Amino acid sequence: MPANLPPDYFEAEQRFREAKTPEAKIEALEEMLAIMPKHKGTDKLKAMLRERISKLREEAGRRKGGAKARSAYYIEKEGAAQVILAGPPNSGKSSLVGLITKAVPEVAPFPHTTHRVTPGMAHYENIQFQVIDTPPITTEYADPELLDMMRRTDIIVILLDLAADTLQQLEDTLGILHGARIFSPFCDIPEGLKRKPIIRKMLVTVNKMDSRKLEEDFEIFRELSGTRIPCLGISVSGGRNITAFLERLYEMAEIVRVYTKRPGREADRTAPFVVPVGSTLEELAGRIHKDFVGRLKYARIWGRTVRDGQMVQRDYVLQDGDVAELCL
Ligand SMILES: Nc1nc2c(ncn2[C@@H]2O[C@H](COP(=O)(O)OP(=O)(O)OP(=O)(O)O)[C@@H](O)[C@H]2O)c(=O)[nH]1
Ligand SMILES: [Mg+2]
Structure with a gap:
């Protein structure tokens, strides 16, 4: 056991030993981790504590009915990537x-x-x-x-x-x-x-x-x-x-940004739809609204690889910066 651990540490350790549930044990271990002085001599001990916490979390998860218990490591994806x-x-x-x-x-x-x-x-x-x-x-x-x-x-x-x-x-x-x-x-x-x-x-x-x-x-x-x-x-x-x-x-x-617009209006450049490179017009329509996939007739596109307002079909592969006017 590395020397110079403060008294608070041993108090938290005492709570850990007395804890009855995995949750209470985790709480005490997290406190021990937070209290521990930061230097090379404590690296191993910290690693051990962390391993213990991880095992207890698994145990706590199983007790709550496994998959239903949401882990601290569950983060919903947001944004372009x-x-x-x-x-x-x-x-x-x-x-x-x-x-x-x-x-x-x-x-x-x-x-x-x-x-x-x-x-x-x-x-x-x-x-x-x-x-x-x-x-x-x-x-x-x-x-x-x-x-x-x-x-x-x-x-x-x-x-x-x-x-x-x-x-x-x-x-x-x-x-x-x-x-x-x-x-x-x-x-x-x-x-x-x-x-x-x-x-x-x-x-x-x-x-x-x-x-x-x-x-x-x-x-x-x-x-x-x-x-x-x-x-x-x-x-x-x-x-x-x-x-x-x-x-x-x-x-x-590997994404492209596509802007949509209504006939006769300007596109809103601040709010692109972000789709994977290689996505088609049809996929964009589905992203905007699931009903649009069936209703989509064609689109007009303004962009670097097309004539202004060029008519394209469902299989058109979107390019970064394209502005699309969907005709339903
Ligand atoms: N010289 C220098 N120091 C930096 C730079 N970026 C971060 N630091 C310093 O490096 C130390 C560690 O930074 P943290 O951001 O806590 O590092 P970490 O990877 O999150 O560390 P852990 O959470 O322990 O894994 C701090 O003292 C920072 O100020 C840098 O660009 N140059
Ligand atoms: Mg850090």
Whole structure:
């Protein structure tokens, strides 16, 4: 047991031992985690506590009737794409979410600050991404429910720390994701996997690239890592490449923005319909209203690849920025 644990910690531990229900036990354990001083000596203990909490949550879920109990890790997707941050402690995950969204996750200069997932909405031009702050994942402990969320998400941002051993962090984080069968489309998938791999878009983002000089360190990291996953260097505190980061998310989301208008009126450019690249006019109609699919006759389109007001049929593939006037 690491030394210098404050008396409050032992009081919470006492409550944990006396607790009768999984919920009460979880509460006491969360308090122990919050009280624990933040330094390297407590990392292992924290990982153990977190594992315990996760097991108790599962138990509590089963008692309430399994699937019906909603986990703290259940976050409904919102916006044009869901983006989950994945990375080691202290890389700046919470700082990034705090910078690009209105969420205010706790930020601290020591590892293992974040214990729960916090979503926020990041604005990019006229759309929004849901960006989720997460507890750190390490080779010692990665919450299975968090990995489950990553299996379902649209984009995983692997957030690393340029001031730490970035190569090791990348190897460890990818190791954890691969262990959970989550692979980037740019990774080789090992043969003989017992279950189907889950392919998720990934962006390796290296934070704390605060200066020009550190840009060189980032380039060296990129070269030495040999990774084929796209990489980007950013600095949350210096505000470097933050717009580029959002642009990359936009490209990776593979979506197009389409505006609708009524005859004789202008389109509302602030409120696009966001549909996957390759979507057809018919799919857009279905998105607007399910009855429109049957009623749709044709549409007039204003855009970069058509003549102004050109008539198109249901199978027309929408382009980013198209304005559509649906004729029903
Ligand atoms: N130099 C520098 N420090 C940064 C930058 N971004 C964040 N930090 C600092 O890094 C430390 C950790 O930041 P957090 O946002 O709490 O990191 P985290 O990844 O959420 O940490 P955990 O929740 O413990 O996993 C804080 O002291 C931040 O101020 C950056 O761009 N440059
Ligand atoms: Mg954090």
